[in-house]
Amino acid sequence: MALIYETRDFIVEAFDRPHVTRTDGGHIKILPKERVPDRTEMPPEIGNRIHEIDDGRREGAEDGNGG
Numbered sequence: 001m002a003l004i005y006e007t008r009d010f011i012v013e014a015f016d017r018p019h020v021t022r023t024d025g026g027h028i029k030i031l032p033k034e035r036v037p038d039r040t041e042m043p044p045e046i047g048n049r050i051h052e053i054d055d056g057r058r059e060g061a062e063d064g065n066g067g
Helices: 044-062
Strands: 002-006 010-014 028-032
Touching: 010 044, 028 044
Parallel strands: none
Antiparallel strands: 002 010, 010 028
16 A cells, blocks of 8 residues: 555555546545544544545545645
8 A cells, every 4th residue: 555645644545556546536545543433333423523534535636736
C-alpha cells in the first residue's frame, strides 16, 4: 500500500491493485489510528472525520484534481 495522506488521527492509503480504477473514482483505505474492534463501535466523531476525508477525496476526483 502507498501512503497518500496522514493526520494525527488517520492514515489514508492506496491499494497496490485497486478494485476500482482511478478513472472510475479510485479505491482507497482510510484507517483511524485508534483501532476499534468493529466499525459499529467507532466513536461518532471518528466516523464523521472519515466521511469528511472521503468527501474531500470525491470532490477532488470530480473536479479533476485526483482523488
